[in-house]
Amino acid sequence: MKKQAQFSCSYAQKLASIFASILLLFHEKSLAKHHQPCPISSCGKIKNITYPFRLKTDPNHCGDTRYELDCDENGASLTMFSGKYYVQHIDYKRFKISLSDAGAVEDTNCSFIPRYFLYDRSFNNVLFGEEDFGSEPFVLDPISPTRIAYFSCSNPINDPRYVNVDTSHCNIKGNSHVYAVLEPSLFEYSVEDIKVGCDFMVATLAKERSENTKEKVSYDEIRGMIIDGVEVSWLPVICESRCGKGTSCKVVDEKSGEVQCDKRFCHYAYQTTDKCELQHQIFGYTRAYLRGIFIGLGSRITFSTRQLDNPVGLEYFDGGIFIGRNVIPLFIAARIVFGVMLLLVLFIYKWRRRHVSMYDNIENFLLESNLNPIRYEYKEIKKMTGGLRLKLGQGGFGAVYKGKLRSGPDVAIKMLTKFSVNNGQDFINEVATIGRIHHVNVVRLVGYCVEGKKSALIYEFMPNGSLDKYIFPKEGIVPLSYEKIYEISLGIARGIAYLHQGCDMQILHFDIKPHNILLDEDFVPKVSDFGLAKLYPANDSIVPLTAARGTLGYMAPELFYKNIGGVSYKADVYSFGMLLMEMAGKRKNSNPNAEHSSQHYFPFWIYDQFKQEKDIDIMENVSEEGVTVAKKMFMVALWCIQLKPSDRPSMNKVVEMLEGKTESLELPPRPSFYPNESYKHHDEMNSDQTSWSDSSSIGQTSNNYSLDNDS
Incomplete structure (x- = not known):
């Protein structure tokens, strides 16, 4: 048993030794492989491709796979944002590479139109405060590139910013016109500048213009800019590899490519800073929060439905956008609804009080x-x-x-x-x-x-109705004789004179016109409709008036022109004069459809007839006495419608003039419409041009329209 145990232990040691030898051999080969020098790679005009770039054919340990290049007959290309871009130049000292859209390089027959969408927001830019800035292979300086947008328009565009693109060799449907538009800076062009009938096609980035940006650009220049490519940088990756994550660096020597590591920096809104204390963090996050609120509120005000980007990369910014886009508008809407309801309640309350007050005013007036x-x-x-x-x-x-x-x-x-x-x-x-x-x-x-x-x-009740239907006769109305018209005019003058001076109070009517003169069964005239009337002390020569009142065509000019005199009872004198002129002529004072300018305004024409001692041939089948009466009425009317109130007679004087003889009346100065008005007269006015026809009242747009009161 003892020998068997010794044999097992010895056997295990031998196996472990063999396994360790194999691992050591594999590790040495692996180290030898990684320490092998990378071959010098080239593709087209791009020579000496070195770290971090590599060709697909290079050994696996060469370069960074994020910067892997393809090589074809057009040169070296790089896949970025799922798009293909050709490498125009690599600057290893400045850590920048120039990339051109593959569509502009390959599709040379179609005016070098880009194939892929490329814009500032395509990059997670370190300048915009991305905390994990080293995770992206490239960043973009947002100031240097030129932005180029392509539009397809249904009609030709006449705008120097829209540069025409020759698409005769392109496979574009329809007869659309293609234009390229440059946006040299981030804020020079907006959606509002897109012309009507134009659709967005594609946008790309190109190198910065070297010429004067104020000069008009040609498409040849645009094409050259696209071919030269846009510069992007891989410096953040270099900073991370040489200085550590969360640390920035900068190029201090472009000849040697030397970089200097900075302090650890923090990102607060749109700034990068090495001040990472708590107060600075609070300040930075607050700025981001407030900026998000303003951007969200702006998108709500402009009804923008697009997804808002987060350039700050902070959740506080997103929270601000939510508040600005949803919470604040909801709060404002609630305030508005509440305010409108409150105003409505207040309006109803005021309206009820106003009407109650109005009824109380009337009741008190009637009682007192x-x-x-x-x-x-x-x-x-x-x-x-x-x-x-x-x-x-x-x-x-x-x-x-x-x-x-x-x-x-x-x-x-x-x-x-x-x-x-x-x-x-x-x-x-x-x-x-x-x-x-x-x-x-x-x-x-x-x-x-x-x-x-x-x-x-x-x-x-006045059975014969108003005067207007008798001086402007219609079918079925028997015309009045000049003798009867004269009697009516004298009665009207006496009635107005009584209003002015016959009562303890001076009553100004302010709306004397044919429609407001009623006739009883004996054709005795009655002045009616006192809705615009004003009561003043009898000794007031000038009366206060806050607004013009009356009917256009009969209103005195001082109601409009304050510099010719104050408002007084002479305003009624003017209105009576216009009425008297229409009664004597049996027609309206204005005739805009007359053939001759001398006939446009009846009072001017009457004055010219008197001035030139011509007969007034508007009266047919009129007795000699009727002609005399009509001339008297015309003469008195001309006195009443003088421009200045001081040149008009009082109504008592008007009554005297109407009761007196025609021969005793002098011809007044020529009446005028406006202060300082000069008139152009015809040197010759033949008698066959002196006819007059009915016309509508000056300024009347509907029957008897009044400024203060329709009556």
Whole structure:
């Protein structure tokens, strides 16, 4: 047994010795193999290929497999980002290699168009703060390369930045036009600069332009830049191998390739620093966080749907993007919704208070005023009108219906459906003015109604309607004689004069026009519609007015031009003059369709006839007395429509002029539209050019349109 044990032990020792000898022999061969010198490799114009580069045919221990080169008839090529790039030059002193797109090298018949997409974001760049910068074989200096983008456009582009590419030998579908666009710097070109009808094809990087970048570039130059290639660096890998991970280095001698190791550096946002203390880290992360917030918020504001890159390489940056893109917009949206709801509640509250206040104002006015008009209930209004059945017309603030009082007389009832627009001021104006007036030439207010939102004004009924249908006659309307028109004009003048000086308060109407003159059964005129009227002390010659009011074509010029005089009762004088001119001419004052410029504005034409002592031949089948009356009305109207208020007569003077003789009236200065206006007249105006036809009122876009009130 003892001999058998000794034999087993001896046998095991021999086996162990043999196994150790084999391992030692294998290790020595392996060391010999790794210490064998690498052969000098070359491929085309690239000579002396050394570490870290290697050819596929080189021994396995030569070079770095990440920098493995292929060799074909076009030269040495490198696979980068799944794309093939030909090596144009390797600078071992500066640790830089120039690479050209294989499409630009191989497809020479197709204008050297690149085959692969290559852009700044293709690289994990050490300049952008990648902590594991040594893991990538190449990095890119984002300042030096030129960016080139190719676009396929459906139509020719006229832009010096778009360089035409000859694609006649290319296999491109359709009749598209291909353009190359240079972007010399990172911020010179944006998506907004892409032309309509252009589609992006490919983008690549090329070497920096050596010429003046302001000069126009040709495609031959672009092609040369692409062939020369873009420079990328493998310096971070050298820094890691020579200085250790997490340490930067720099080339101190480009002749010898000597590098100097720096301190361990940290990456905070877009900067690399050797200050790695806690406060610097907090500052750097905060910057990255805030930058992410702003970028995320910007992408949300611009409705960008693309995936945002993280150039900082920090989770804090991603967190900032999430907050900027989702949390802050959600917070702002919630604030806006809450604010809108709050404003809506406030608006409803104010609206209710405003209307309650408006109704209180009207109620207080009616209680404090000793007025003759009778107050009716709304149910009485409906009974008077038979349920608002017979509608006489429609005004800007409601409809007018015909009704009948219990005592028998007919009335016109204006339902103010929109009186709340100006806090019930039109209602108060009507009641305050007409309620205190008793004159044969001013319409009489019989009564009123105000119940909450419902309000109405009750006037005496005028069976012959408004004056406009008689001075602008239509079919079925018997025209009035000049004698009757004269009587009506005199009655209107007396009514306005009473408003100005016949009451304890001065009442300015501000809306004298044919539509607001009503005629009773005997054609006695009544001034109506006091919705724009204003009450002022009788001794006020100039009255305050915050906004122009009235109907275009009848409004006094001082309502627009403050430098010709203040607003006063002379504004009503001007409106009456325009009305009187239309009554005498039985037509509108403006005729934009006239054949001759002298006929465009009726008052100017009338003045020229008087000035040249020509007959006014617009009146057919008119008696001599009617012609005389018409001339008097024309003359008075010309006085009333003088540009400056101080040149116009008062309404009492107008009444005197209308009651007096025509021969006693002097021709006033020529009226004008604007201050300092100069007129060009025809030297010769033949009598066959002096006809006049109906035209629409100046500035009127719809019937009886008013600036402050449609009536």
